Amino acid sequence: MPTTKTFGVPSPANRAIGGVPEIHYFDSLSRGRGQVIRLMCEDAGLAYKDVRYSFDEFPSFKREQLTDLNPLGSLPLVLLNDKILTQSYAILRHFARQLGAYEGETEEEKYWTDVICDIVIDWRTKFVDAYFSDGREQTYGDYCRNTRPVFLKGLERHLESHSTSTSGSFVLGQKISYADLVLYQICHDDQLTQDGRAGLKEYPRLSQLVDAVENRPNVKEFLASDRYLG
Ligand SMILES: N[C@@H](CCC(=O)N[C@@H](CS)C(=O)NCC(=O)O)C(=O)O
Structure with a gap:
């Protein structure tokens, strides 16, 4: 049950x-x-x-x-x-x-939200394939060395340079969107938000986004509650 x-x-x-x-x-x-x-x-x-x-x-x-x-x-x-x-x-x-809410207001914002989400969809598929494979030691190691950095570098560059993302910490600058949630969650699941953000050391813009999501009042309360299971 x-x-x-x-x-x-x-x-x-x-x-x-x-x-x-x-x-x-x-x-x-x-x-x-x-x-x-x-x-x-x-x-x-x-x-x-x-x-x-x-x-x-x-x-x-x-x-x-x-x-x-x-x-x-x-x-x-x-x-x-x-x-x-x-x-x-x-x-x-x-x-x-x-x-x-959570998707932007202008067509430009909606498009950009979808772009970042689509990148995360691709990233999560590679993460799941590598992590849950029978030969995890090999496949997850390869993924961490070769595949994940492509997504991290690409997302970092997008967020630090695209005009829609530069006015604040979120994908849409000042406004939270569903793309922040999917991006936060893949970083969390791939152990990049833990350990003082050690895995995001080279990615300050992504770190900033993770901090911003975790500082949303309701998210902060959730992470400190017993509903959060790690
Ligand atoms: N594109 C689907 C993917 C769903 C998916 O692959 N779910 C996985 C868990 S995250 C699952 O149910 N795996 C077990 C199975 O398919 O038998 C979505 O975003 O909902």
Whole structure:
């Protein structure tokens, strides 16, 4: 049986998205694609139901129930108001549009938010492939030496030079967007936000973004709470 906990109290933000989302995801600490959705809920003050599956129970859940809900058989899956939502990045964009936040206002800002998110999607795919492979020692080592620096350097350069990002700490300068959340979460999951940001020493602009996300009042409260599992 998955564990289920409800966090927060329904707020105007919940009304904007149509209720209290039920987020189904792995019980993988505070990590992964599903965690970004939880993080958006935390930041936006959305109450949410957190339904967590252990890695042991996932195969039978997938076989017996999940593929009826999501033909791809992947998590996260969000149930909201009789609707089944799949694909984490589409869910973030969907919530952003309904909240009227997290995606920028001008076409230029929306485009730039999507650009940074798309880079992170590519990065996370490479990270997951390398980290969860049978030959992790080799594949994750190669990834850390060769693949990850390409993303870190590229993102650092984008954020320090693109006019949309230079007026503040976030991807959109002063305004948080869903791209900050996905970028923060991959840095977190790949152990770059911990240990005094040691892994980001050569990337001050990314470090600045990570600090800014962690200093958002609701995120700060979440990271200090027992809802944050590492
Ligand atoms: N593009 C999808 C990727 C979903 C995905 O690959 N989920 C992984 C966990 S992060 C999963 O469910 N893996 C198990 C499986 O597919 O059987 C999304 O962003 O939601």
